[in-house]
Amino acid sequence: MALTAKEAGLAACHVCNRLIPVAELAATGHRCPRCGAGVHGRKTDSLARCWALVLxxxxxxxxxxxxxxxxxGFLGKVQSDTIMSGVLxxxxSGSWPIALIIFIASVFVPLLKLLVLAYLLISVQRRSxxxxxxRTRLYRMTEIIGRWSMVDIYVVTILVALVKLGALANIExxxxxxxxxLVVVLTMFAAMAFDPRLIWDRMGEETD
Incomplete structure (x- = not known):
């Protein structure tokens, strides 16, 4: 197996990606000499923080x-819709592409992201x-697509701002x-808290 940066005594800056010898970090106050960002070998309490955000x-x-x-509200009648009732x-009404987009972005993706993060956390803790x-690609994919779950909030915000016709029609x-x-924001922070390098750290360990 190839030598890792950790085994070589190096730490990477999360901002500019510069590799810095760990022995030199004390002299720089654990700061990157190029960009000044804080440098540490692994994210502090990564698993605990990620679990808290996921839960x-x-x-x-x-x-x-x-x-x-x-x-x-339309002509005095008020109808309340959940995400799924809106999808249905x-x-x-025949607008199945819109229904599919809302279902994927607002129901499927957040749930999938929670399941993937839980799986990655468990796999690391079990030293898989x-x-x-x-698993690293799965994490990267989860990190990228998570923000697109906000499409439902964007739609609601636009509708609330545009449909203001008093007693005739109104959306709140x-x-x-x-x-x-909060679900979207928490899952985004959870993905940021998880350190994918922990997946590879386990590769150098003996299984139980």
């Missing part, structure tokens, strides 16, 4: 999907040696909106 996101995921996302409405390259954000935003 918090799971708690908010349920009200985000069970509570109404919007309250729509668009599907029934199974396909580290694939429901109680699910802040919960859903």
């Amino acid at each position: 918090a996101a799971v708690i908010f995921y349920f009200p985000a999907n069970l509570l109404p996302m919007t309250h729509t 409405y668009f599907f029934a 040696h199974w396909r580290p390259a694939e 954000a429901g109680p699910a909106a802040p919960h859903f935003a």
Whole structure:
């Protein structure tokens, strides 16, 4: 197996990616000599912080999907819609591409991201040696696509701003909106807290 930066006594700056000898970090106050950012071998308490954020996101995921996302008023009648009821409405009305986009971005992706992060955390804690390259790619994919879950919040925000016709028609954000935003933000921070290098650190360890 190839020599890793950690085994070679090097640490990488998270900002400019410069490799710095660990022995020289004390002299620089654990700061990168090029950009001045803090440098450490691994993210501090990565697993604990990631678990805390994932569990918090799971708690908010349920009200985000069970509570109404919007309250729509039309000619004196008010209709409340959850994310799934909105998906079913668009599907029934023939707008299946919109329904598919909302379902993938607002239901499938957040749930998938939570499951992937939980799997990565468990695999690292169990010192798994199974396909580290694939698990690293899985993490990178999760990190990239997570932010696109905010599409539902963007749609609600635009509709709330545009549809203000008084008693004729009106759209207001429901109680699910802040919960859903918290799910997206928490999963983004969870992905940032997870250190994928821990996957490779386990490769040099003996299995139990």
